[in-house]
Amino acid sequence: WWACTWGSPCHTRGGAVGVSAPCIQRGHPWRARLEPVSGVGGQRGVPGVGPGRPPTLALCPQWPYCRKHCSYCSFNKYVVPAVDEAAVRACLVREARTLLRLGQVRSVTSVFFGGGTPSLASPQTIAAVLEAAAEAAHLPAGAEVTLEANPSSASPARLAGFRAAGVNRLSVGVQSLDDAELRLLGREHTADEARAAVEAARGLFPGRTSIDLLFGLPGQSREAWARCLEAALGLCDDHLALYQLTLERGTALEARVRQGALPAPPQDLLADMYHTARAVLAAAGFRQYEVSNFARKGALSTHNLSYWRAEQYIGVGPGAHGRFVPWGEGSCQREARVQTPDPDTWMKEVQSHGHGTRRRAALSPLEQLEELLALGLRTDEGVTQQRWGRFSPQLPLRAVFGVPGEAMALQQQGWLLLDGRGLRCTPEGLAVLDSLLPGLLCQLQRCWARTAGTGGRDTGAAGGRGTEAAGGQSTEARGGRGPE
Ligand SMILES: C[S@@+](CC[C@H](N)C(=O)[O-])C[C@H]1O[C@@H](n2cnc3c(N)ncnc32)[C@H](O)[C@@H]1O
Numbered sequence: 257w258w259a260c261t262w263g264s265p266c267h268t269r270g271g272a273v274g275v276s277a278p279c280i281q282r283g284h285p286w287r288a289r290l291e292p293v294s295g296v297g298g299q300r301g302v303p304g305v306g307p308g309r310p311p312t313l314a315l316c317p318q319w320p321y322c323r324k325h326c327s328y329c330s331f332n333k334y335v336v337p338a339v340d341e342a343a344v345r346a347c348l349v350r351e352a353r354t355l356l357r358l359g360q361v362r363s364v365t366s367v368f369f370g371g372g373t374p375s376l377a378s379p380q381t382i383a384a385v386l387e388a389a390a391e392a393a394h395l396p397a398g399a400e401v402t403l404e405a406n407p408s409s410a411s412p413a414r415l416a417g418f419r420a421a422g423v424n425r426l427s428v429g430v431q432s433l434d435d436a437e438l439r440l441l442g443r444e445h446t447a448d449e450a451r452a453a454v455e456a457a458r459g460l461f462p463g464r465t466s467i468d469l470l471f472g473l474p475g476q477s478r479e480a481w482a483r484c485l486e487a488a489l490g491l492c493d494d495h496l497a498l499y500q501l502t503l504e505r506g507t508a509l510e511a512r513v514r515q516g517a518l519p520a521p522p523q524d525l526l527a528d529m530y531h532t533a534r535a536v537l538a539a540a541g542f543r544q545y546e547v548s549n550f551a552r553k554g555a556l557s558t559h560n561l562s563y564w565r566a567e568q569y570i571g572v573g574p575g576a577h578g579r580f581v582p583w584g585e586g587s588c589q590r591e592a593r594v595q596t597p598d599p600d601t602w603m604k605e606v607q608s609h610g611h612g613t614r615r616r617a618a619l620s621p622l623e624q625l626e627e628l629l630a631l632g633l634r635t636d637e638g639v640t641q642q643r644w645g646r647f648s649p650q651l652p653l654r655a656v657f658g659v660p661g662e663a664m665a666l667q668q669q670g671w672l673l674l675d676g677r678g679l680r681c682t683p684e685g686l687a688v689l690d691s692l693l694p695g696l697l698c699q700l701q702r703c704w705a706r707t708a709g710t711g712g713r714d715t716g717a718a719g720g721r722g723t724e725a726a727g728g729q730s731t732e733a734r735g736g737r738g739p740e
């Protein structure tokens with residue numbers, strides 16, 4: 257298996273709610289069992305109790321609208337004739353307040369406006385959400401605030417408006433620098449327009465402009481990808497995200513490939529493209545700090561790192577995903593949450609209840625460790641001893657992976673390292689992470705079952721309470737909407 261290069265957890269996609277199996281191949285956030293939220297106005301304002309530091313977390317507001325459907329995209333996005341922006345803005349603000357209060361959040365560490373196409377929102381809307389975050393919790397002056405921008409809605413004037421609103425980092429969806437490829441992808445912009453958008457972004461957000469590129473397009477040759485990379489290197493700032501195109505069922509591009517109108521990219525070519533990119537970017541001074549993310553001069557995205565480090569985050573807006581402890585309900589257990597995907601329904605729910613949480617599931621300690629492992633191994637730092645210890649104070653990393661089993665075999669084969677820093681992939685292992693994870697997860701589950709079989713005596717972790725990670729035992733969702 258090839259490592260899925262698409263690992264941005266907050267990116268929500270149509271039909272993704274309630275998937276029961278972990279999405280290993282995509283490297284998406286763990287999709288735990290998500291039970292529908294039943295009833296309305298159930299549990300009311302129980303003051304926050306339980307252990308733990310005052311929560312700091314990341315905020316992920318979603319703008320679900322786009323101007324056009326790209327041929328490859330299965331995100332949760334909507335193309336509508338008109339958007340009632342004032343109403344959407346009011347709902348984003350209200351839901352952000354509700355969920356920040358529910359999480360008893362003291363400080364927002366970073367904000368990432370995703371979508372859809374958030375650069376279609378007005379700077380006024382972006383400012384309103386940031387103000388709500390700053391009022392409901394502290395938003396430090398230096399906190400990373402990123403906005404995803406489509407080159408079609410990234411004029412210098414708009415970008416300046418976003419900067420004035422509080423955005424300090426841009427992620428520009430360039431995708432390709434070849435007009436024929438952009439047409440194949442159904443993009444609205446040309447390569448020249450993408451270049452102009454990146455140049456404008458770099459002028460306004462120097463050192464803090466990232467670009468997204470896709471590779472593995474049907475019919476794309478190794479040489480065409482190498483040309484694209486070279487052009488991108490001449491254009492980019494200090495951060496790039498390279499995503500291998502996933503042919504998503506239900507998209508126009510996937511249909512054309514399935515029907516034989518376009519060729520499916522061969523696996524060995526995809527592998528070759530990925531290795532080429534890694535080598536080219538390394539030579540240009542970029543550090544591959546995650547399967548698909550590259551930075552130089554320390555320009556790593558702290559927001560994205562917070563997903564891969566399994567920190568808490570709140571998703572706001574249609575289809576947004578979150579992982580946080582609803583301390584405000586008296587809980588001390590981390591939950592996976594998904595907001596209602598359809599914007600109109602979501603707005604009605606927010607207007608009636610203060611938030612549009614569609615599904616929620618308490619994550620068991622084992623599920624949290626699985627998530628920590630699958631996400632942490634995507635980064636070059638891996639799962640550190642310290643972080644593992646926070647989630648699993650009584651069952652050390654070495655007790656799980658330092659004993660004969662899959663992890664040891666993978667170390668001997670040169671894919672994995674376990675040392676005083678923690679567990680991480682070698683550069684070779686990072687490229688094939690998806691093939692390593694199933695064995696590692698099995699080893700974790702076996703170890704967990706064994707130690708749980710002792711009644712938690714050896715580990716304490718199976719039944720342990722007291723941290724957000726090891727705070728509960730049930731995977732059942734509780735009914736009832738949280739307090740507004
Ligand atoms: C929400 S989109 C970006 C923002 C904006 N809507 C745009 O398209 O410019 C986030 C990123 O996901 C990536 N993406 C979307 N669909 C993908 C797919 N099927 N396979 C791989 N990457 C994908 C694209 O690179 C895109 O820039």
Ligand code: SF4
Pocket residue numbers: 321322323324325326329330331333371372373406429
């Ligand atoms: S603009 Fe972005 S979110 Fe919208 S359809 Fe295209 S890739 Fe998807």
